[in-house]
Amino acid sequence: MDTVTIVLVLLLAVVVSGAVSRMLPISLPTPLVQIALGAVIGLSVNYRVTLDPQLFLLLFLPPLLFLDGWRIPKDELLKDVSTVVELALGLVLLTVVGMGLFIHWMIPAMPLAVAFALAAVVSPTDPIAVSAIAARVPIPKRMMHILEGESLLNDASGLVCLRFAVAAALTGTFSASGAALNFLWVAGMGLAIGVIVTLAATRAKAWVTKRWGEDTGSQILVSLLIPFGSYLLAEHIHASGILAAVSAGVTMTFAEISRQAMAVTRMRRNSVWDTIQFSLNGIIFVLLGEQLPGILGGARETVALSGHAEPWWLAVYVIAIVAGLAALRFVWVWASLKLTILRKRSDAIAIQSPDWRLIAAMSLAGVRGAITLAGVLTLPLALDDGTPFPARDLAIFLATGVIIVSLVIASVGLPMLLKGLAMPPEPSKQAEEAAARVATAEAAIRAIEACQHALAETHGEADRYAAAGGRVMDLYRERIEGLAQGPSDAMRAEERLVREFRLVGVKAERAALVELARARQLGSEVARKLTRELDLSEARHRG
Template sequence: MILLLAVVISSAVSRMLPVSIPTPLVQIALGALIGLGVNQRVELDPELFLLLFLPPLLFLDGWRIPKDELLKDLSTVVELALGLVLLTVVGMGFLIHWMIPAMPLAVAFALAAVISPTDPIAVSAIAARVPIPKRMMHILEGESLLNDASGLVCLRFAIAAALTGSFSASQAALSFLWMAVIGIGVGVVLTLVVTRAKAWVSERFGEETGSQILISLLIPFGSYLLAEHFHASGILAAVAAGVTMSFAEISRQALAMTRMGRNSVWDTIQFAANGIIFVLLGEQLPGILSGLDETVQMTGHANPWWLAFYVGAIMVGLAVLRFIWVWVSLRITLLRQAQNGATPPRAPWRLVATMSFAGVRGAITLAGVLTLPLVMGDGTPFPGRELAIFLATGVILLSLVMASVVLPILLCDLKMPAEPSKQAEENKARIAAAEAAIKAIERAQHALSKGRNDADVYATAAVRIMDVYRERIENRSLSDEANGATLRTDLIERDLRIAAITAEREEVFRLARNRKVGSETAKKLVRELDLLEVRYK
């Protein structure tokens, strides 16, 4: 309860501060205060921590990521999410082992694996007052969705190598293939089976909103646990389940009430889970810092400032690797466009730098490093676990601070290539939907008025409703110039409608306070007004 309260308070505090401080940093600070001021401590079980937080968050990322935008930049996303992760694991693993010889190479690779995934939620929080261009954000989201899975799969191999003391590249490749194929297959198949089953039940016996929402909550955990049962990747299963869920929803529609309630529930879960992870990081900080003397001794030094040096060196290594990879990836993309006969736009250095500093580490890094085993197979402590946790924590904090300072500067007045307008696509969809509505109204009118004496009443009502749709078709079928004027009129009309709806709602509340209308009537009217307001926002 204290952690959840801290999440709520941190959100309010981050909005109240006169300077732009990312919400994750505020949450970490509040968590540190809780760790210092509360006697009770959270003893994190690594496996339980992984199960509770990662499946729903990765499932939701896969569910909500724009699929068209992801496919458009799929090559860039794959280059960042797979190639960069492998380069980071290998390069940073050897660098960490070289800097700290006392840390076994397998443990160094495990640390490199957990600091390879990026966190778009932290980036969004940092850039809240300096909006990130949409295409860049889509690339970062797609990269995070895939590199979460690839980084954590690499972590699993590194832990296995540390526990067994051996590593076979061929065996690792076969294991990776099994984990990836079976994990993705489990997520896809389970989601399709569950969605088809619930659609069959809903069509024949009706739909109950609460159970539909609960099913969506159980799918990521079921996918994760089933994949782990087959010794596959539960992380990839959760991601695949989320992507499949988005396609399944298109073909098997749920009630509007179900979709609205489900979105609200998942928004709350995402807000709470991400917030709790950062609060937990802060709550663990006092314990991590209290053992600095013992932690630094493992490195062969006595001064704790060596740990700060190692964190800084790791950040420099990560930044250099990411900058080089982003630059090379961007050059390859531009060369491809040139070979296809297109004239590629010039890529400013600030674009490469922005993509590099946007690689902020966050919740997935913390969740991954906390899953390092407590003991080896023979019962001895896992070597370098506390040091790895400290270094990963330092990387998270430093990356958040650096990005919060540098990103707003780089994004200010950054000129991005013009993105194609989707207004024509939207107009086409609205016209097609309106034409379908008119046909449905005509069919419904004939069906309802057949054999009735008051058929003219049905005809009048149908004409009145169809006129609204015909006006919509006419407005969306104008020329580009006229369409621009119509859009401006729509914006003005939207503001006026919202003002009117706000006044209506305030009057309903006033009537309810004065007991001139009952609470049930007021609740019904307010809900209708809320739905109208959401439509215009």
């Protein structure tokens, strides 16, 4: 019963944190509010959450990484794939090796394998935390695409490095050649299992739907089970469950293209996944805050592991690690952007060097968040011989400090750097969108004409079908004519006004609907249906 109660309290804290972060007069990121509320919970109740590392990893990481892989814009990612790979793989390896050696040098009492494990968990970045920080200063789209792609890949690469570091700590041995071969198996089979499970699940779902119809609830449940199934199957054969969840999410994008679900299923599924993403990310930060009093309470014992007596040494270590991570990231981002410019430079085209603010913003955006916390909490409690895992509490404290300090620094500095910052321009997609709209409209007209003829031949009354079909086809022809002429400034301005007027109309319709429902002149079922139609109309016009 206590477990259920604490889960409900954590969920309530997630809900409250969103409201509090909007109410505050200063731009305070939601993750920091969630950490603070979690700390209040930790100080207010006697019950403590005991986190099982493996259970924590299973519950939180597969759905979050699956959703990242599913929703990340693939085309935008491919445009800057070289930069993303350099940040997500090269920077992670540099961070694990460089920061691992630095941490071991700074804290000799921490074994080298544990130092590498700590460096591995602080290497992944968290774009959700960055988005929360820059909520009032929008991040340029191209920069956000790079950060999302980097986060998706470095989550996997960082956690795979963590796996090898933990294995070295448990066994006391490490073989570079053995690790390379093991990495190929772990990564290759993990990726393959994610693809296989997703394709098998979606094809089976499509086969059942084709013969017996589609059930929205079961469709949503299948999408929820795919990341967990991929993860568990991969872990069962000692492959990477993390990479399996990521590849399952990426595969889901392409599987859905050929096996489309009903519109209502997609809308409800998106709502469910939005809720899951919001809840899981929030709970992770609230749990961090809930664990904070215990972590700080044991600070004196924890600092003793490092060979010092004063607790303020822990703050020195955290600041040193944050500074080291920032320096490595700044140098790597600068070198990566320089290499990108050199690759694209030609004699005919001179590409301007990136603004220093762009490099600083990309460096500062390397905020650590949910994945770092989830990773460090998965450190084993004991070695194979039963002795406590060396410096585990110290590693958790330092990782927690890195998360909080990086969030605070970025919340102060990132909005200032982002203000007025412009990324290199992206090619316009208006022509691509217009061509797609024309093609779909022409296909719709052909289908309506075929349906007209079929109905007229079967039932007669050709005039009635011609009139009804003509009304619909006129809408498509207007779209084609408007797009063929090309959108002028006047047409764009008129279109904006049309959208504004439609939104005004939708708002009035909604108010009238509410009044009818309050006056009990409208049944709840009809009110729900009309409300849904107004929601879709508003979403369409705002988009």
